[in-house]
Amino acid sequence: MSRLNDIIELIQTTNEVYFITAPGRVRTAYILVDDIIELSLKIFLQEKVYEQRVNCQTVLENANLVTSRSHKDSLRRYFEERLNIDELSNELGRGTGGVPILQSHLVSFPLIRHWSANDPNARHTFDRVIDDVKPFFALPTTAPVGTPPNPATNLLDEALIRHKTRNKFYHDQNLSGLDINDEKCLSALCAMFDLVNRLFPAFSDEVKRKHTVRCQIGVLRLKQTASLGHRELSQPYEAALQLLKKGHKYDFERRSVEHSLVHTVSDRFFGSLREQFKNTIAKLQVRINKIDTMARPKQEHIDEKNDKENLIQILQRQLDQINALLGNS
Secondary structure, eight states: OHHHHHHHHHHHHHHHHHHSOOTTHHHHHHHHHHHHHHHHHHHHHHHHHHHHHHHHHHHHHHTTSOOSHHHHHHHHHHHTTSSOHHHHHHHTTOTGGGHHHHHHHHTTOTTTTOHHHHOTTOOOOHHHHHHHHGGGGOOOTTSOTTOOOOHHHHHHHHHHHHHHHHHHHHHOTTSTTOOOOHHHHHHHHHHHHHHHHHHOTTHHHHHHTOHHHHHHHHHHHHHHHHHTTOGGGHHHHHHHHHHHHTTOOOOSSHHHHHHHHHHHSHHHHHHHHHHHHHHHHHHHHHHHHHHHTOSSOOHHHHHHHHHHHHHHHHHHHHHHHHHHHHTTO
16 A cells, blocks of 8 residues: 555645646646656556466465475566476476476466566566556456447556657657646646556545545646636635635735645635535526426526536536545545
8 A cells, every 4th residue: 555655645746736836837747647657557567466476376376286385485486587487397396297287377377477576677668568557457358349448448548648748848859848738737637546546446545535635636627627618617616715715824826825725724625615516506506496486487597597407517526526535524
């Protein structure tokens, strides 16, 4: 769990970069997202290697092929590529005749001699890392034709595209000034949250325990949705900011206010944000109910009702995300 916590700390730091007022913050955050994703993918692979090694040893023990401490040591050296399969068979007392038997068991564990554990300092390309992770999210061969791919597959493809864009900052002299706007940065940040959650199922529960980062994630998701055209989401957010600005010391620049509140009173801010969404939804519902009681509503009332129902759906999705992050808080 400590490695996941390390990733979460890096995510929080990257979120902080987005919220600060420094020039180039959006571009810097975008680059950091790429670095965190690469590290997360490598940790994911390494953990899968260790998991397969444990399972492999259990299978060999159940088959009475590994029966002693010295056998376990020989198997570990095989994992670490210090023994080949012929040498392993001899160490286990099976001779050349044991090789096919071992191979029949080892074939189920393709990662036990993977580079991520045996050579953690190896610098494989981002493409290679993506390719090594993808099989874990591939659809089963029994999946019906037309079954949509696992969402993680699309997230991995998007991460690779962003990585190529990021490399242009450093390796293409014609594009060194390439800029990243706020919308692209928010999209990258939220995609990172989604991908890390797919890689590490415990991510969501760990985030719920950390008030600052969970508030950051909630606010960034809200901002990303608003950047796609749902500007009405900004009103509850601004109301929450205004509510907590009273009595709170901050710099005069608006982004300093936002950063200060999200960072220092994140638990109260996120709770206030939830209440603002609830209140907004309730007010919209009151108006819808009033229209429903009209004996002969005009077309403008019908249109207004439809607009408000659509808005409630948008607000409710955001409120559901906030509730999921807050848990029982």
